[in-house]
Amino acid sequence: MKDRESSQSRSGKPAGSPSRLGRVLEPAKMAAPVVGSARCLCLLGPGVRRTLRALPGLTQVRWSRYDANYKEPQLDKDYYLKPLEELTEEEKFERDLRTTQIFKAPPASKTSSLFEDPVISKFTNMMMKGGNKILARSLMIETLETLKRKQFKKYHEAKAEERETIECNPYTIFHQALQNCQPILGLVSILKGGRFYQVPAPLTDRRRQFLAMKWMIQECREKKPRRMLMPEKLSHELLEAFHNQGPVVKRKHDLHKMAEANRAFAHYRWW
Amino acid sequence: MMLRKVIRLISKSHKYDVLVYTSFCHTVFQFSRSFCQMLHSGCFLHVGTKASQSIAVSLDTQVLGEKCRTISRTQENDPANHREHHLCQHYSIPLEEMKTIFPHGLPPRFGMQVKTFNEACLMVREPALELLHYLRSTNFANPAIRYVIYGEKGTGKTLTLCHAVHFCAKQNWLIMHVPDAHCWVKNCRDLLQSTYNKERYDQPLKASTWLKNFKTSNERFLNQIKIQQKYIWNKRESIEEGRPLGEVVEQGLNRVKNASDAVGIVMKELKRQSSLGSFRLLVAVDSVNALWGRTTLKKEDKSLVAPEELTLVHNVKKMVTSDWHGGAIVVSLSQTGSLFKPRAAYLPQDLLGKLTRKKGKRSCFFLVTQIPGN
Numbered sequence: 001m002k003d004r005e006s007s008q009s010r011s012g013k014p015a016g017s018p019s020r021l022g023r024v025l026e027p028a029k030m031a032a033p034v035v036g037s038a039r040c041l042c043l044l045g046p047g048v049r050r051t052l053r054a055l056p057g058l059t060q061v062r063w064s065r066y067d068a069n070y071k072e073p074q075l076d077k078d079y080y081l082k083p084l085e086e087l088t089e090e091e092k093f094e095r096d097l098r099t100t101q102i103f104k105a106p107p108a109s110k111t112s113s114l115f116e117d118p119v120i121s122k123f124t125n126m127m128m129k130g131g132n133k134i135l136a137r138s139l140m141i142e143t144l145e146t147l148k149r150k151q152f153k154k155y156h157e158a159k160a161e162e163r164e165t166i167e168c169n170p171y172t173i174f175h176q177a178l179q180n181c182q183p184i185l186g187l188v189s190i191l192k193g194g195r196f197y198q199v200p201a202p203l204t205d206r207r208r209q210f211l212a213m214k215w216m217i218q219e220c221r222e223k224k225p226r227r228m229l230m231p232e233k234l235s236h237e238l239l240e241a242f243h244n245q246g247p248v249v250k251r252k253h254d255l256h257k258m259a260e261a262n263r264a265f266a267h268y269r270w271w
Numbered sequence: 272m273m274l275r276k277v278i279r280l281i282s283k284s285h286k287y288d289v290l291v292y293t294s295f296c297h298t299v300f301q302f303s304r305s306f307c308q309m310l311h312s313g314c315f316l317h318v319g320t321k322a323s324q325s326i327a328v329s330l331d332t333q334v335l336g337e338k339c340r341t342i343s344r345t346q347e348n349d350p351a352n353h354r355e356h357h358l359c360q361h362y363s364i365p366l367e368e369m370k371t372i373f374p375h376g377l378p379p380r381f382g383m384q385v386k387t388f389n390e391a392c393l394m395v396r397e398p399a400l401e402l403l404h405y406l407r408s409t410n411f412a413n414p415a416i417r418y419v420i421y422g423e424k425g426t427g428k429t430l431t432l433c434h435a436v437h438f439c440a441k442q443n444w445l446i447m448h449v450p451d452a453h454c455w456v457k458n459c460r461d462l463l464q465s466t467y468n469k470e471r472y473d474q475p476l477k478a479s480t481w482l483k484n485f486k487t488s489n490e491r492f493l494n495q496i497k498i499q500q501k502y503i504w505n506k507r508e509s510i511e512e513g514r515p516l517g518e519v520v521e522q523g524l525n526r527v528k529n530a531s532d533a534v535g536i537v538m539k540e541l542k543r544q545s546s547l548g549s550f551r552l553l554v555a556v557d558s559v560n561a562l563w564g565r566t567t568l569k570k571e572d573k574s575l576v577a578p579e580e581l582t583l584v585h586n587v588k589k590m591v592t593s594d595w596h597g598g599a600i601v602v603s604l605s606q607t608g609s610l611f612k613p614r615a616a617y618l619p620q621d622l623l624g625k626l627t628r629k630k631g632k633r634s635c636f637f638l639v640t641q642i643p644g645n
Contacts, residue, residue: 149387156389 066104073106119175126213142231144170150235177241181212181248185259190268199268200259215248292398292422350403350438353395361392364437372440374484375450378429396427399434406435406599411551414593420603423617428603429557435601439553445492447541447554447590452561453608455583459568467532471582478530478583482523492550493517498540504529516540531582538586545597552598554590558605560622562588565611
């Protein structure tokens, strides 16, 4: 016990630490269920242990090998390409501090490549089944290729005036299509007086993005003809969503209509 | 990396076989060219994620792209004039010619690229140049030399064949192009017993597609060539001597049951008459190893069909032998789409198998020796 205390006192509190509850959640990156068990206390990192000692009866169950001292890696090349003269005092201080800090290893899917797109990576992960990332990635690439070929075909067949309106970049089509599918309001089930009411509530950006991608993938999987391949169907749906038509955008409009219909229950929301 | 030479194999007993090796040729000079080509295609690459770099990168690639386009393209669109200084440059085939010369025969991905970009550009490469040199200097009095193009996957065998076909089409040869012999030995739903020979099997649909494409590419010859024998289709229909070949093709297209026999007649007549000198014949067969391999087709009693028992295969095998003169035979091997062959097999010995010389009037043999690896 004494050794653990001394080791904990040696590792100083990092500057600007959030609340105690935040320290507990930080290593696991999510709201980890916490269980009252003295045995698990020993396996945790020193920073976490100190926090949990303050909250008796609570131990983290899902945890990460990384301590609170490990910082997130900086994968953005722009950060490092900035010449030294342009840095402010704060940024210079931060750079010097980074030389002494320990960093987590970045996941294999994150690169500092020019072609990396977080939205595309997220979509690929959501399309993945059973951990088959190779298949999901190849489907994504084929979808983008099909989009490009379809747009090229339209471009060649169009007259000179219409050619400028045709968007040939598959990435812009993808981003715009997902933007068009994102709902503004969502419905939340709230229990009041023994009954569950569907209450319209604002959604966070992440939830909106997730819903748009989920609906797109669901639509393509369920309504696809048997012999049609996923890239073909996905590219078709993305093009329709890009033009604000199609079943996914219709689903978003339906959700908005439901939220509008239930606006009387808006007062049940307390956040 | 050293420039990989094209390998020629001509030996005493087998004068009529020439093997052409396509490989992924790289010299420093060529690498810079191919790098330029990659950058040129980089004009279409996505640079939208890192906004700070996007403008600078797109301007750079545009300027470089313009330069690269002039380096890697040539204005010489006639394969007859392609020489060493055209190496590694792309020449374009006009789309109207594409429809007549290549109704079938292009690899499917290349066909997709042609449709997307509205242009067909082939790169001039050393194996193709050597092949064209041989074709240009053929002696039509000698028996037809059989050129075999082999190489690993993705090295350009089919496109080299297409380059040769384009050259011969421009020189007004009669082209008999079998796009993919693998298609004829697998995935056939309609196998009919042949009326001409009870032991053989017909493939009406495949034969009629081939006849349609043959007609598109050789329209002008069909009226000039006259058949030299009477053919009886059935009790009511027959074709007299002296009728143009176009009528045989029409009969094959109208009566799908007789299509395979029509193909056989066309091949027989062309072989006989090419020696007369009124036209020159090019027999181009892609994936020729299918003719000597195994099939996945089954007879009604569930026993496997041998390739010799298929009419189409039997007729093409007769064409591919070197016992006629007045033209050339260009043939390529292919593991993609082959049946019961391992993925790494690319040498003629692996794909064609060891063939012994058959004693008899018609013997078909290939030169099979070990080519030293790189």
